[in-house]
Amino acid sequence: MPTTPSPSLPLPTASPDTSRVLVRGATVLTVDPELGVLPRGDVLVEGERILAVGTDLSAAGATVIDATGMIALPGFVDAHVHAWEGQLRGSGPVVDFGGYLGLTAFGAGPRYSPDDVYAGTLATAVSALDAGITTVVDNAHNALTLEHAVAGVQALTDAGLRGVAAVGAPFGSPDDGVVALAARLRESTSTPLVGVRAFGVHPSDRLWRAAAEAGLWVSTELGPHTPDLTAVMGALAASGLLGERHAFNHCYDLPEAVWRLVAESGAAVNLCPRSDAAFGLGSAVAPVEAALACRGEVGLSGDNEISYALSMFAEMQVLQSRYRAEAWRRRAAGEQAETDALTPERLLRMATLGGAANAGLADRVGSLTPGKQADIVLLRADSPRLAGVPDPMVAVTAYADTADVDTVLVAGRLRKRYGRLVGRTLQTAQELAVESRERLAASTRTPA
Template sequence: MSAKTLFHPVNLPLDRLPGADRLLLLKGGMIVTMDDGLGSFAVGDVLIRGTEIVSVGAQVAAENAEVIDATGMIVIPGLVDTHRHAWEGQLRRINPNSPTLEDYCNATHFSFAKYYRPQDMYVGNMLTALGCINSGITTIIDNSHNARSGAHSDAAIEALLDAGIRAVHAPGAPLSGDWESSQWPGDLRRLKSKYASDPESLVTLAMMAQINREQWAVARELGLNIVTEFFGAGMAAELGALQQEGLLGADNIFNHCTCLPDQGWSILRQAGVKVNVCPRSDAHYGLEDGVFAWQKAVDHGLNPGLSVDNESSYSGDMFTEMRVAFYLQRAAAHSAKFHGKSSAPDLVSARQLLKAATVDGAVCAGLESKIGSITPGKQADIVLIRTDNLSVYPSNNAVGTVVHAAERGDIDTVIIAGRIRKRGGVVLGVDRQQLQAAAEESRSYLFDAAGYRPDPFAESFTPLHAH
């Protein structure tokens, strides 16, 4: 029995996408297109036909269109999370004070991950995907490094499809425990045939792998992007050889990239490697010096995407990620200037970070031709943010409101590929009772299997038997 048949908490129409002729008009919103050619509109309309944006302007006429009144709302492209371990959904905030990467692994990979069943993958991915939709994240790169069997990967992908989120699913080898290693990475061929043959599908496929020439060759044979957790002097030392062998390219997606020397950054730029940075994760778990690599990337001509990474210690929203990035960069820049350093960087702007969370995130995911801006011809991944809530009213600056003040509770509407997934502040089609029951069953099973005694007031994670 598949994980999907065990429970199905999202009750949506069988066809995952709207009809090609359906017209949807977003009327009278303050539109931040993130398209430099189009600009922004203090009051404007967006017309969607089927899955695609067909017109953006100060006033768009459309007969027989369903109208969403966007008056008093800020309209932005859907947010893109370029690095999320979605399978960990039921482990949210289990280790809020985690001081190191090893401690994070103790609370995930070295304990619960070993006992995941396919249905636990489904539950974790479903919780994560719905949480993303609720907070305006319409696309994720799903770093699924717990692909213990083909059934585990199937369950993870089915959850993404059922949730209705856009995703790049990147299965990868588990870090501990028993698993069907003989099927890896060969199972990618089956997954590509089963799930990635439809060009209209919201879920595409990649590979998650560390520096492994044989595995990278399989991904390239299949035409898949390669996602790698990349940080530190040891990994940076391998860049020269990889470059000489012609093994770096635009199909590489590197996460973190903390503490890379200037030469390493030059190699990444020359090779066209895509990069994302993790403002909270790097500080929380002390990856190398704990400083996210935004400034280094920008200084070397790269435009990194932003990533949440995981929810085992903190929240899963991109608003917080943008704010943390803003203030970490500002603190470092002000400090450098105060201490008279000639290399003091320019101060980051709110628009730069919204670009990182939209346009640059789309580039990192290899989806820039489809998403990232509100542009005619692109897919209609769009978020409408209310400005009449007490915490944000009055909104005197649209981008400032989004980056510095808005929260998931301010999001009225989320549209993915023309399909309304959140409306009136509510994620649509979700059977909350069934979802909660499945999550509780999964969590209880995993806690029992790992010998973990939950303590809602624990200062640290202490499983009875890790490793």
């Protein structure tokens, strides 16, 4: 797919006639501590921003979205997803982490062309939007060339998904050129929806120092896969390189000393409830209590679609179940363990504002706050799963599914309405994903 804007992917405005849209009559979960929950409220959008949140709002000439019987909430933010792998979804339903790498980074990855990066990223972006995810931190670590990186950004842009392209070296390759590549990408692409940062598989003095000098955030996979992790992180902290412009993925089985460093730094962290369990990363139990003790925000991550589909609903539900199961196990063993730290309010914050902090966008998205970007999701509260649940916060975090997503707006533009994605994006993404998957499969076959 070409890395220039595609005319086959129309991106209609939220209203064809006016820049004002009024979402009327919803139960509004603002995730804003000052605004709270509005049992019957309105959200007024002007252009790409939220103009007002309240009750009985009026806006002459605005297009009205009747949200009676719906729940309005901020768009979900996936804090860490390898979007380039989208056309490989479903290829490893029961693989461990080594098997996952064999399918992706060490399997199809080295054979990716820029067109394959575009196809995979577009497939993931469409899946995210359909699930009510309006922002992703795209761990684009298959950036074989600048053209590969540009293709990923273009796919996010064409889909109309907000994102951060976290550019990284392919697994097993040195990271010495990552920051230069990210800086070139930042200079060569211009879109208000997609930002750029660096990505590393390990904490790295070289990468972090170069990123700081270039003014770039860094996303890092954090876990005991890094040799001498405590010493490495201690040295980075001592040199002043560990700070708030970092986001840490997974964070499984970290030593207490590393958690203290992360907690004090103000860096954002994200947990991967399904990924860690599916691929057997460490103990496969998300470190909820340690993460919540951090000064920075905690987000949630789907990681990839090799074994399951992207869904913040599933991440919230699995995290809650596995957290409580581990707490009950510890209690049965005679230990002290809290079982109710993950309230519905906490879970929704992690899936929205926590993810926004990981993306470095907490001042722009993650809550329905006047002045922020109009990234809004409407759920049908009358679906068989949600009907009769008295608390809308519980309905969203414990009962809802992606099938309940009726409407999605990103920067004030409709991406999904009446349960269907807008425009031809879905069809195009499906066609390109199939073509790419078949091309990659063919490239592995030995000629007769």
